[in-house]
Amino acid sequence: MKALELVGDIDDRHRLQAQVPSDLPAGPVRLFVLLPEEDHAGIAWTQGIAKEWSAELADPREDLYTLNDGLPANAPR
Numbered sequence: 001m002k003a004l005e006l007v008g009d010i011d012d013r014h015r016l017q018a019q020v021p022s023d024l025p026a027g028p029v030r031l032f033v034l035l036p037e038e039d040h041a042g043i044a045w046t047q048g049i050a051k052e053w054s055a056e057l058a059d060p061r062e063d064l065y066t067l068n069d070g071l072p073a074n075a076p077r
Contacts, residue, residue, distance in 0.1 A: 001030075004024075006018045006019070016031070016033075
């Protein structure tokens with residue numbers, strides 16, 4: 001049996017999506033799913049926050065700052 005490491009995503013509908021090399025033949029495969037450790041879950045946490053706060057983040061009344069506020073980071077001081 002040959003092992004091949006792929007990186008995939010599980011979507012909101014609990015479907016696994018992964019891109020496989022084009023030279024792999026079609027047919028059944030055996031999968032091992034490795035879940036990220038808690039300290040590696042930062043991306044999942046930020047995606048969850050963005051999903052939960054999407055209504056608030058899309059509300060224009062929450063826009064406290066504009067592009068005209070402050071100075072660019074590379075501006076002379």
